[in-house]
Amino acid sequence: MGVLQGLQDSATHAPGLTLVTPSGRRVGPLRLGRPRGDDVEIARADLAAILRSAVEDQAYFIFGDEVTALEQDEAGVDVSFLRSPRMRFDLVVGADGLHSSVREMVFGPEQDLVHPLGLYIATMSLGRPAADPASVVMYNRPGRSLTVHPVNGTAGAGFIFRAPPHPKAAYRDIRVQKQVVLNAYGVTDWAVPELTDLRGQVEGADDLYFDAISRVQLPHWSRGRVTLLGDAASCVSLFGDGSSLAMSGAFTLAEALADDPNRLAAALKRYETHHRKAATSRQWGYSLAAAWLVPATQAGLTARNLSGALLPH
Numbered sequence: 001m002g003v004l005q006g007l008q009d010s011a012t013h014a015p016g017l018t019l020v021t022p023s024g025r026r027v028g029p030l031r032l033g034r035p036r037g038d039d040v041e042i043a044r045a046d047l048a049a050i051l052r053s054a055v056e057d058q059a060y061f062i063f064g065d066e067v068t069a070l071e072q073d074e075a076g077v078d079v080s081f082l083r084s085p086r087m088r089f090d091l092v093v094g095a096d097g098l099h100s101s102v103r104e105m106v107f108g109p110e111q112d113l114v115h116p117l118g119l120y121i122a123t124m125s126l127g128r129p130a131a132d133p134a135s136v137v138m139y140n141r142p143g144r145s146l147t148v149h150p151v152n153g154t155a156g157a158g159f160i161f162r163a164p165p166h167p168k169a170a171y172r173d174i175r176v177q178k179q180v181v182l183n184a185y186g187v188t189d190w191a192v193p194e195l196t197d198l199r200g201q202v203e204g205a206d207d208l209y210f211d212a213i214s215r216v217q218l219p220h221w222s223r224g225r226v227t228l229l230g231d232a233a234s235c236v237s238l239f240g241d242g243s244s245l246a247m248s249g250a251f252t253l254a255e256a257l258a259d260d261p262n263r264l265a266a267a268l269k270r271y272e273t274h275h276r277k278a279a280t281s282r283q284w285g286y287s288l289a290a291a292w293l294v295p296a297t298q299a300g301l302t303a304r305n306l307s308g309a310l311l312p313h
């Protein structure tokens with residue numbers, strides 16, 4: 001796709017993962033990534049900028065708008081937008097993420113297709129450099145992990161925790177989201193150098209991201225001239241290389257369309273048959289990853305830290 005060099009140039013260069021036990025002992029750094037060494041870790045905004053510049057001359061972008069209705073017939077799809085005039089397309093690819101509205105409009109309600117896994121994630125930037133710029137540092141208590149992640153000179157915090165489901169409205173209100181994070185983390189002294197005032201920093205965060213970690217499962221990814229891609233089609237929870245899958249899925253879709261431009265249904269079927277195998281195999285790695293990253297009990301945590309200590313050997 002001609003983007004690899006740009007991705008490598010913008011990589012975060014955080015090759016290690018250090019575990020900090022509840023008593024403050026450090027395990028690691030463990031080497032992150034696959035033995036093949038072809039992983040690139042990159043900040044989301046950098047990835048978006050690189051992808052955009054790769055197709056800037058060939059694609060037409062509309063920003064600050066959203067799709068509000070889709071009406072298809074045999075020859076095309078009429079798309080209504082919140083702000084822009086209605087337009088007609090040969091094909092609509094819903095690549096609008098875990099809470100896809102294209103999916104909701106064409107394939108069915110979110111509650112039938114998106115399955116929360118009993119884990120939540122929140123992230124925020126810390127606005128200061130990471131104490132350890134070469135390592136992702138992970139602190140755990142039973143059912144909770146707190147990760148400090150160096151990203152190009154500054155630190156980001158990640159909170160992943162187990163909790164019972166909340167009413168959907170809670171996901172939309174940032175005050176509720178902050179309170180949910182503080183309920184899980186605010187009562188413990190985490191001894192994290194970048195988060196000396198955890199309560200104040202969470203309350204003051206202006207870029208908090210919060211969501212329920214979920215898996216998306218649909219019997220079919222295409223209906224007529226509308227297809228789904230990436231998290232909208234097959235979110236694998238965040239433990240399964242979702243960005244890589246979204247990109248390889250886009251490539252597979254593009255190849256199938258280019259090979260069979262006059263037989264849309266056949267091309268979409270080929271895309272799904274091929275890419276579903278890759279997505280499905282990643283979806284099942286979730287339980288193991290969750291048990292390793294967020295052990296639910298003290299015994300599980302101790303076993304995980306022991307396995308981490310043994311890993312380099």
Ligand SMILES: Cc1cc2nc3c(=O)[nH]c(=O)nc-3n(C[C@H](O)[C@H](O)[C@H](O)COP(=O)(O)OP(=O)(O)OC[C@H]3O[C@@H](n4cnc5c(N)ncnc54)[C@H](O)[C@@H]3O)c2cc1C
Pocket residue numbers: 065066067095096097098099100101102121123229230231232237238240241242243244245246
């Ligand atoms: C905290 C976190 C950490 C992660 N870490 C990793 C990781 O290390 N490695 C990895 O591979 N994956 C990771 N993932 C998963 C990864 O982010 C996703 O799998 C990936 O972004 C999916 O890409 P996508 O293009 O399908 O959807 P998204 O990246 O979610 O993009 C969807 C886009 O659609 C837009 N949109 C939504 N609704 C509308 C609408 N109605 N109209 C117009 N636009 C709309 C959104 O604004 C967004 O820009 C992580 C996820 C999270 C939450």
